[in-house]
């Protein structure tokens with residue numbers, strides 16, 4: 086046996102062996118190349134996610150800052166203005182009756198401006214999200230955006246008493262905000278139902294409407310003139326925090342969005 | 354008649370000035386003092402014992418909610434009216450459960466703040482009108498879902514109807530018309546409701562209805 090081995094080792098390469106080795110070498114080369122490309126791709130994907138995360142958190146900070154300024158400067162200034170106008174109106178200031186009408190109109194301007202400011206704050210970054218949490222913020226957002234359109238809205242929340250990590254609350258809120266906006270802008274629904282629950286170690290969110298629905302596949306695959314940035318953005322944001330988003334819809338059948346976020350895997 | 358003494362609690366100086374401008378011309382009110390955060394508010398409430406505190410919600414340090422809770426607990430005769438940018442009904446529910454007797458939005462006509470101060474001074478509750486609607490709606494939903502508690506279960510179907518109408522602000526005569534019964538029958542139902550729920554005044558009835566709508570509703 087040892088003899089055999091030695092003889093085999095000493096046998097010179099034949100033409101056939103060389104061809105085989107060259108072929109194997111090619112295969113190995115391709116495999117290595119593939120592995121390297123795969124590695125690069127993964128590297129790029131990771132870099133992309135990281136960049137996206139940075140962009141998102143920079144954007145959130147900026148939004149929070151602007152919302153705070155609107156609240157602290159704009160809204161308070163307008164409040165003081167309203168109070169001052171109400172004082173002018175008072176009979177003891179000797180104001181003429183025709184002035185009272187003008188003052189009242191100006192008061193309404195200030196009121197309107199304050200309402201607009203409130204709406205801007207709500208879209209940018211509602212204080213209620215930071216103060217009271219996701220459920221309260223979603224309730225306020227949906228009420229203010231759906232009820233004026235005459236869309237009935239219900240919110241069910243189960244075992245959502247405990248607050249989540251701030252970055253998760255913000256991400257979930259942004260996803261639900263987009264879903265609610267879509268209901269308001271596209272669905273022509275009579276009723277929108279939002280459900281949030283904490284079950285089996287995950288947060289699950291559902292946004293359902295009984296509106297016109299749409300072709301999900303065609304919309305996501307960009308068969309239409311305009312990319313579905315809202316829907317894709319929601320997916321992306323869910324993925325970034327380790328969650329997933331499922332979109333079910335058909336023309337004429339309403340739309341249902343299902344969001345899942347496992348909590349155990351979250352780094353605190 | 355003695356003036357209603359008001360303590361103004363607000364972290365933005367410009368709003369404190371605005372409120373002063375407004376209250377200074379009211380013949381029945383005077384600004385007893387000012388505070389710029391929750392801690393100062395509790396201290397000033399104890400020192401000045403005002404009739405009504407006008408309380409901002411968002412303030413650095415101790416916020417309006419915590420200050421309201423503390424003031425209502427330590428000085429039960431001091432009433433609190435919330436004045437805030439926050440329209441969320443969740444803030445509103447929290448303030449009412451903390452013991453506030455009023456909730457007014459910045460941006461609403463300032464006459465609402467004046468009315469809220471006067472109403473709170475009478476020991477009754479003033480709410481930003483859209484919130485009242487929400488409240489009654491929520492309350493009815495809970496009743497509809499059978500989420501009733503305590504003594505509420507003692508009320509008959511008719512008495513609950515009367516309670517709902519009372520909470521909505523209807524007079525005895527209006528309720529009589531709506532239910533097509535005599536005003537004296539309404540009065541009887543009313544007496545039974547008050548007795549079963551151990552309440553004395555209409556304001557307490559309103560408060561009760563609010564609380565029924567509130568119980569377990571919020572996290």
Ligand SMILES: Nc1ncnc2c1ncn2[C@@H]1O[C@H](COP(=O)(O)OP(=O)(O)O)[C@@H](O)[C@H]1O
Pocket residue numbers: 267268270271272273294296297298299304312313314315316317340
């Ligand atoms: N709830 C919905 N009901 C009906 N159509 C919807 C709904 N949500 C999304 N869509 C459809 O999907 C498209 C893509 O949505 P989205 O990516 O959010 O972009 P955008 O809202 O800016 O149009 C919408 O233009 C609309 O046609």
Ligand SMILES: [Mg+2]
Pocket residue numbers: 263266267315316
């Ligand atoms: Mg959209």
